[in-house]
Amino acid sequence: MKKRSDIRDVAARAGVSLSTVSRVLNDRTENHMRPETREKVLKAIRDLNYAPVKAAQTLRRLRTKMLGIVVPDITNLYFTLLARGIESIAFEQGFTTLICDSNHQSERETQYLDMLRSEDVEGIIFVPVGKADGNSLDAILDQGIRVVLVDRRIPNLPTVEVDNYAASFGLAEYVLNLGYRKVAYIAGPEDVSTGEDRLAGLSDALASKGLTPVAICRGDFTFESGYSCALSVLSETGVDAILAANDLMAFGALRAAEELKKSVPKDLGVAGFDHVPHVPYATFMHPELTTVEVPIYELGQKAALLLIDEKDESIKLPTKLIRGGTCREQ
Amino acid sequence: MKKRSDIRDVAARAGVSLSTVSRVLNDRTENHMRPETREKVLKAIRDLNYAPVKAAQTLRRLRTKMLGIVVPDITNLYFTLLARGIESIAFEQGFTTLICDSNHQSERETQYLDMLRSEDVEGIIFVPVGKADGNSLDAILDQGIRVVLVDRRIPNLPTVEVDNYAASFGLAEYVLNLGYRKVAYIAGPEDVSTGEDRLAGLSDALASKGLTPVAICRGDFTFESGYSCALSVLSETGVDAILAANDLMAFGALRAAEELKKSVPKDLGVAGFDHVPHVPYATFMHPELTTVEVPIYELGQKAALLLIDEKDESIKLPTKLIRGGTCREQ
DNA sequence: GTGAAAGCGCTAACAC
DNA sequence: GTGTTAGCGCTTTCAC
Numbered sequence: 184m185k186k187r188s189d190i191r192d193v194a195a196r197a198g199v200s201l202s203t204v205s206r207v208l209n210d211r212t213e214n215h216m217r218p219e220t221r222e223k224v225l226k227a228i229r230d231l232n233y234a235p236v237k238a239a240q241t242l243r244r245l246r247t248k249m250l251g252i253v254v255p256d257i258t259n260l261y262f263t264l265l266a267r268g269i270e271s272i273a274f275e276q277g278f279t280t281l282i283c284d285s286n287h288q289s290e291r292e293t294q295y296l297d298m299l300r301s302e303d304v305e306g307i308i309f310v311p312v313g314k315a316d317g318n319s320l321d322a323i324l325d326q327g328i329r330v331v332l333v334d335r336r337i338p339n340l341p342t343v344e345v346d347n348y349a350a351s352f353g354l355a356e357y358v359l360n361l362g363y364r365k366v367a368y369i370a371g372p373e374d375v376s377t378g379e380d381r382l383a384g385l386s387d388a389l390a391s392k393g394l395t396p397v398a399i400c401r402g403d404f405t406f407e408s409g410y411s412c413a414l415s416v417l418s419e420t421g422v423d424a425i426l427a428a429n430d431l432m433a434f435g436a437l438r439a440a441e442e443l444k445k446s447v448p449k450d451l452g453v454a455g456f457d458h459v460p461h462v463p464y465a466t467f468m469h470p471e472l473t474t475v476e477v478p479i480y481e482l483g484q485k486a487a488l489l490l491i492d493e494k495d496e497s498i499k500l501p502t503k504l505i506r507g508g509t510c511r512e513q
Numbered sequence: 514m515k516k517r518s519d520i521r522d523v524a525a526r527a528g529v530s531l532s533t534v535s536r537v538l539n540d541r542t543e544n545h546m547r548p549e550t551r552e553k554v555l556k557a558i559r560d561l562n563y564a565p566v567k568a569a570q571t572l573r574r575l576r577t578k579m580l581g582i583v584v585p586d587i588t589n590l591y592f593t594l595l596a597r598g599i600e601s602i603a604f605e606q607g608f609t610t611l612i613c614d615s616n617h618q619s620e621r622e623t624q625y626l627d628m629l630r631s632e633d634v635e636g637i638i639f640v641p642v643g644k645a646d647g648n649s650l651d652a653i654l655d656q657g658i659r660v661v662l663v664d665r666r667i668p669n670l671p672t673v674e675v676d677n678y679a680a681s682f683g684l685a686e687y688v689l690n691l692g693y694r695k696v697a698y699i700a701g702p703e704d705v706s707t708g709e710d711r712l713a714g715l716s717d718a719l720a721s722k723g724l725t726p727v728a729i730c731r732g733d734f735t736f737e738s739g740y741s742c743a744l745s746v747l748s749e750t751g752v753d754a755i756l757a758a759n760d761l762m763a764f765g766a767l768r769a770a771e772e773l774k775k776s777v778p779k780d781l782g783v784a785g786f787d788h789v790p791h792v793p794y795a796t797f798m799h800p801e802l803t804t805v806e807v808p809i810y811e812l813g814q815k816a817a818l819l820l821i822d823e824k825d826e827s828i829k830l831p832t833k834l835i836r837g838g839t840c841r842e843q
Numbered sequence: 844g845t846g847a848a849a850g851c852g853c854t855a856a857c858a859c
Numbered sequence: 860g861t862g863t864t865a866g867c868g869c870t871t872t873c874a875c
Contacts, residue, residue, distance in 0.1 A: 187656055190869060200846045205870055216844065232655055234631050238577065239868035241568035242851050258593045267587070267614065276625075278631060282612050294604075301564050302609060322562050326517055492542065519852060530862045535854060569852035572867050688875065 188231040197227035204228075208235060223511060243304075248491060249279045251299035251307040253292060255404075257284035259431070260459045261479055262310065265333060268483025269308055276491050285312055287403070293319045300326060306490035308483070309482075310335055313374040329493065331486045334479070336376040342497045343486040347377050350475045350502040351384025353453060355426065358473075358510050359392055363424035363452045367398040367408055367416040369436060371428040378404075378428045381456055385426060397422050404433045409435025417443055424510065426499070430455035430474055437472075452510035458503075470508020477502055518561040528556035531560035534558075538565060542624070562753070570631075580820060581629035581637040583622060585734075587614035588660045589761070590757055591809055592640065597639055598813025605736045606821050607780060608635075615642055617733070623649045626665075630656060630700055635819035640665055643704040659823065661816045665707040665807070672827045673816040677707050680805045680832040681714030684784060685756065688803075688840050691720055692780045693754035697728040697737055697746040699766060701758040708734075708758045715756060728753050732762045739765025747773055753781060754840065760804055767802075782840035800838020 199220060200359060207224040227233070233295040241247050250273050254262040266282055273280045281304060285292035288311045296319040299307055306329040309315070315337060322345045323330060354435035358366065366386055367481045371378020382399070389395055402408035409432025413425055417439060425440075427433040433455030437447060445451045448470070478500050485498050522610025524534045528552060530580020532643060536546060537554040539671045559561070571577050584592040596612055603610050607843050611634060615622035619642045626649040629637055636659040639645070645667060662672040690695065698715055712729070719725055732738035743755055747769060755770075757763040764784030767777060775781045778800070788806035810832050815828050 191868085202846060202871080203844090206845090209870075211871090232652060234652075234656070235864080236572070236868055237632055238571035239851090240570045240870075241869045242566070242853090243868080244573050246853070247568065257597070259591055260588055263588045263593065270614065279611065279628065281609065284600065298609065302567050320562075325562055326564070366859080530851095532854080532863080533861060537862085540856080541855090550860080566852050569867090570854075572853080573854045575867065682867085766846085 187236075188233050189282065190233075190235070193227045193233050195330050197223040198233060199224060201393065216508050218300065221331040227276070227355050232509045241423055247303045247305060247498055248277055249281060249304045250300060250487065251283065251295075251302070251304040252279045252336045253283045253285055253295050253299070253307060255285050255287050255292075256311045258417060261477075262427075264308070264459065264480045265308075265483040268463070268480035270483075271480075272301050272484050272487035272491065273447050276487075276489075278491065281394055287312055287405075289313060289316060296320065296323060299323070300328065304328060304512055305418065306331070307485045307488065308333055311337065311375075312488065313372055329490055329495075331489050333482050333486050334377055334477075341489060341495055344377070344497075344499060345502045348384040348387075348501050349382035349431065350504075351381040352388045353384075353504060354456070354473075354475050355385045355388030356391075356424065356458075357504060357506070358424055358452060358454055359388065359394075361452065362512055363510065364394065365397045365421045365423045367400070367419070367422045367425045369395045369402045369416070369427040369432045372401065372403050375404075380427050384492050401426070402435075404431060406431045406435045406438075408432060412436070414438035414443070417445065417451075424453070426454045426456075428456055430459060430472060432456045433474065433509075443462040448509050454507075454510055458505050471504070473507035473510040474505045518563050518564075520565070521728075523554065523563050526554040526561060529533055529554060540830075542811055544620050551637070564714070567735070577635055578607055579611060579632060579634045579635045580817065581611045581613065581625075581632070583613045583615055583625050583629070583635040583637060585615050585617050585622075585642045588734055589613065591759075591787055591807075594789065594810045595640070595813040598810035599817045600813075601810075601820065602817035604816050606817075610661075614650075619646060622646065626650065626653060626815055627636070629653070630658065634658060636661070638816045638820065641665060641667065641705075641781055657821055658831045661805045661819050662709055663812050663816050664794075664807075671819060671825055673708070673812050673819065673828075674829060675807050675812070675832045676829050677710035678717075678836075680807075681786065682718045683710040683714075683834060684786070684803075685715045685718030685803050687834060688722075688754055688756065688782060688784055689718065689724075690783065691840055693840065694724065695727045695751045695753045696724070697755045698726045699730050699732045699742045699746070699755060699757040699762045704729065705734075705773040732758070732765075734759050734761060736761045736765045738762060740769050743769035743775075747775065747781075754783070755781065756784045756786075758825055759787055760789060760802060762788045763802055765805065774813045778839050778841040784837075784840055788835050793827065800837070803837035803840040804835045805832050 190204050191404035194201050204224050207307045227258050229241050270280050292312050299322050309330055309332050332340050333346050337389040370382045400412035402412045413436035425436045436453050440451050455472050455474040460473040520534050524531050529656045549835050600610050613625035622642050623646040631652050639660055639662050662670050664674050675713050702711045728749050730742035743766035753767045766783050769780050770777050785802050785804040788804040
C-alpha cells in the first residue's frame, strides 16, 4: 500500500473529475457517458495500474462483501469440502470468505467470532465446536450480522443440515436387517446436536426391534477417540456391531478391530456416518465403509445462498445410504 | 452493519471526547490516562456493544493487517497444514488471513491474485499451480505487496522450502542401497520447481551408481495421476521400484501395484515424498510408506514471519528420511 | 454528460 | 490528561 495512485491521479491524468472516474469504476451509466470520456478514464487507469482502495469503498458503502466461515477442524476433509461449497457461491457473487479454524477449542472459536465481527463480515457460516459462546454470538446478532449454522443446531438460528435422525434410523435398520443384534455406539459429544440426533435415530431403530445399545461411548469425532472407544467397547462381551457418529471414528474402530484380530464384517460389523467422498487413502480400505453420505459441499452452497440472499430459513438436504462391505449378512 | 454505535456514541455516553475513546481503543498510554476515565470509556464500550469499524481504521492507517494465502488444493492435507502454520503466526500478530484455493487451475489462481490485490493484503504466501501469471504477479509486486513462495521457486522471489534436490538424492541412495536397481519415477509437472529438483536429485543419485531411470512418467501430484502412471510404468518389464514426487502419487502407485498383484516391497519398492503426518487413514497402510518428511507447518510459519517482519530472504528447512516398509532388502 | 462537495468512522497531530 | 480538527480514498447527491 505505497506509491499507489489514487482516484484523483486517474482523474488528473484523464483530464476529468473524480466523479467521472468513480462512475466508470462502478459502471454507473444511468446518465449516458460519452464513450471517449470513458475510454480516456480507462486508459488512465491502465497506465497508472490503478486499483481502488477497498477500505475506502467499504467505508463509504458500509458493505464489506465478506463472509466468515468458522469450522472446528479445517484438516478434516469434511469441513474443507464445506468451505469449498461456500466459496463456490461466494466467489461468483463477489464475496470474499474468511475461513477460521477453531481447532476444536471453544476459546479459539470465540476469538474468531469476535474477529469476524470486527472485520464486519456480512454473514457467518458457523459450525460450533460444542455449545457456542452465547455472548460473542449475541454481539454478532445484535450488530445485524446474519449467522447460518451448518450441520449443527442452536435454538433460533437457521440451520442447513441433513435429517440426521432419519438417516441414522435408516442405517441402524439396515444393519439390524443384516442380522447384527449386539450393537455398540460411538457417539459424538453431548453438546453437538448432530451427534445427538444420530444417537436418537439409532436408539429408536433398536427400540423398534425391542433392543437397546450394548454400549454407548462418547467420542469427539476424531480418529483417536473412535479408536479408544472401540478398544474399550470391544472388551465388553458379545458386541457384534459398532456404529459411529462419523466416519473418522468408524475408521478408528476399524483400526482397533484390526489390532484385536476381529474380522470385519464377520466377527464385527462397522458403520460410520458422513462419507466424505474421494479420500484417496480411503480407497485402500477393503472393504469400503458402510455409512451415510452427507452432501456437505451442497450444504455449504445452500448456506452461502441463504446468507447472500438474506433469507432466514432452515433447510434439510437428503442423504444416501452407502452399503459398504463393513457390514454384511452373518 | 446497522444500528451500530460508533465512536462518538461511546464518547458521548462516557462523557469524554473522541480521542479519548480512540486512545483507550489503541492502548495509547504514552500520556498517562486517568484510570477512572479509562474505566468510564470501557464501560460505555461494553454497554453499547461497540466494535470499531475495521474499514475506517484501515483507511486511516493505510494498513489492512491482512495476509493472503494461495494454494493449489486446500483439500490436500499438505496445504491445509501449511495454512495452519501461517495462521498460527498471523493470528498472534493480529493479522487476518485470506485463504484462496486455486484448485489446480491457473485461471482461478490469477483471479485470486487480483482479488488479493484489490483487498490490499499486505503480503501473500504463494504456492503457484505451475508457471504463475506474470502480469498479476507484477501488478502485485508493483503495488508494493510482498510475496513469499513456499515449496516452489520463481526467479527473484524469496522462497521458503526444503532442499528437495538433496533430500531426493538421499532417498534414492537409500533405495539403491536396499538393492533396487530398475527404478521408475513418477515426476511432477515440468513447470513446478519442487518436482524438478526432486527429479534431478533422483537422476543424479542413480547416475552416481551408473544407472538411469527405467521410466519417467509425468504426473500432476494427484492420487489419480500416480495411479495411472504406475499402471503404465508397471507394464514395462523389469521395474523393481517406483519413486514418486509426492506421497499422494505414491499412494496411487501402491493402489496400482495392489491391483496388479505386485507384492510390496518384495516385487516392488515404492517411495513417496512429503510425508504428511497424522493422516488417520494412512494408519491403515501396512507397511508405512517410505518417504521424506517435509516440515510443511514450519515452512508456513517461517513464510508468515518473513512477510510480517518484512524480510526479503529465502530459507531452507531440513527434511527427514522416513524408512517405511514399502522399500526393503530384497 | 460532467463537476463540486459532503461525509462514511476513525486516528494522530496539535492545542490547551 | 484530554479535546479539537484535519484528513485517509472513495461514492453520491445535487448543481449546472
